[in-house]
Amino acid sequence: MTRRSVTDQYPDALPELPPRSRGVIGLFEENCTVCMLCARECPDWCIYIDSHKETVPATTPGGRERSRNVLDRFAIDFALCMYCGICIEVCPFDALFWSPEFEYAEEDILDLTHERDRLREWMWTVPVPPALDPAGEEPKEVAAARKAAERPDPPEQPGTEPGRPGGRGPRREGEA
Ligand code: SF4
Numbered sequence: 001m002t003r004r005s006v007t008d009q010y011p012d013a014l015p016e017l018p019p020r021s022r023g024v025i026g027l028f029e030e031n032c033t034v035c036m037l038c039a040r041e042c043p044d045w046c047i048y049i050d051s052h053k054e055t056v057p058a059t060t061p062g063g064r065e066r067s068r069n070v071l072d073r074f075a076i077d078f079a080l081c082m083y084c085g086i087c088i089e090v091c092p093f094d095a096l097f098w099s100p101e102f103e104y105a106e107e108d109i110l111d112l113t114h115e116r117d118r119l120r121e122w123m124w125t126v127p128v129p130p131a132l133d134p135a136g137e138e139p140k141e142v143a144a145a146r147k148a149a150e151r152p153d154p155p156e157q158p159g160t161e162p163g164r165p166g167g168r169g170p171r172r173e174g175e176a
């Protein structure tokens with residue numbers, strides 16, 4: 001009663017949302033292995049995935065052929081989605097992300113099912129992750145890369161050209 005109204009004048013003025021707002025879900029399909037975990041865990045059953053198997057020939061003589069899943073369809077029905085974020089949490093391959101975009105209202109409810117191309121487009125609106133806490137523990141991957149970079153060069157082997165790492169033999173034409 002004693003405070004001023006704080007009604008946002010949307011759409012004349014865009015609201016200032018926190019950068020990690022749950023607006024829409026983006027799909028980074030290069031990371032998706034079609035494991036189906038997100039579709040199985042979604043409480044609303046609003047993730048639709050189709051795929052087929054493809055045989056990958058052996059890469060070495062005598063090796064075995066392998067099969068891999070190829071994504072045919074990935075869609076999310078935002079008319080059903082309750083923005084719980086479970087799909088993003090359970091994805092083991094970092095293929096799903098929150099974007100703060102929210103302006104995708106439709107007149108036809110069927111248009112709220114976003115197919116993979118549209119889900120990919122949302123990826124470009126996903127904010128970059130926040131910087132790491134400088135006081136936090138160093139991530140294992142970063143520590144391993146740093147140790148590898150700091151490792152001294154192996155000692156020169158007899159018969160190798162000085163200054164050539166690993167004794168790669170004489171320089172070839174055009175080689176630095
Ligand atoms: S946010 Fe929740 S309801 Fe929406 S698609 Fe993901 S798991 Fe399903």
Ligand code: SF4
Pocket residue numbers: 031032033034035036037038039049090091092093094095096
């Ligand atoms: S959980 Fe991730 S990797 Fe698995 S199907 Fe869903 S998006 Fe793809």
